[in-house]
Amino acid sequence: MTARVLDGVATAAAVKDELRARVAALRERGAAPGLGTLLVGDDPASASYVRGKHRDCAEVGIASIEATLPADASQADVAAAIAALNADPRVTGFLVQLPLPPGIDERACLELVDPAKDADGLHPTNLGRLVLGVDGPIASPLPCTPAGIVELLARHGVPLEGAHVAVIGRGLTVGRPLGLLLTRRGIDATVTLCHSRTPDLAARVREADVVVAAVGRPGLVRADWVRPGAAVLDVGITRGPSVPGSSKVRLLGDVDPAVDAVAGWRSPVPGGVGPMTRVMLLANVVAMAEAALRP
């Protein structure tokens, strides 16, 4: 067997086409959506992700508002920048790029974001709505990577209802909210949420119809862990050594490429979950701008 590709680039492009039409409709009603970003410090990977998000916005007609602070910004500086984005009428949704520099309290910063402008879906109110399994009075944004994974599977016809999903990783942005999303009514997967202290991880993965690896350890998921025909989603992105004779660094996923001989589906790195994460951010911004128009 050779695994079929869960193509995040093509799927994200299809979602973008749908969003472009919704953005045009919003603009006609005088409610142009705008994405704000707050980047603190000069981590090159973070700067490159933020640039990518603004490029995506331009492609669908969403305005971009960029805020930056130096690496030595204080907690109060970050709080003031978040307050300015909360108050800016051009900004219908924004995110605080993570990770924040050492010394800044990330959780405290996320709590300062207006939940109605929380493009990442990481404010405790929105995570609470995810736990409750209901949409709030405003459209409640979903965390982008979990939402992107569900969309990627749905658009490739990979069923989740009745499926057993092994999620590896319990982080705030991927594993933990993904477990909540997959077990919602209407999605109806059965989830085993695995982490660094799970005994016999290989055995938990072997039981799964769908495997999601979100750890950041290259090659963690090996071919002999995977049930034949399973769908394997790779969320890990580790920057490896540069390609010999080129300035490009190799991006390494959490899934050993040898898995392709066993799996039914695999999402590649790059070109899988990453582009879906980015497009779900845009989807949140559009949905929040639409919600703001409703009486």
Ligand SMILES: Nc1nc(=O)c2c([nH]1)NC[C@@H]1CN(c3ccc(C(=O)N[C@@H](CCC(=O)O)C(=O)O)cc3)C=[N+]21
């Ligand atoms: N507040 C906040 N929200 C985030 O959503 C957030 C964040 N902070 N901090 C960092 C992580 C990481 N993340 C990625 C999104 C897209 C790709 C992506 O598109 N990757 C390309 C490769 C791009 C490359 O790294 O060269 C791909 O997989 O094809 C990667 C990583 C969002 N994150």
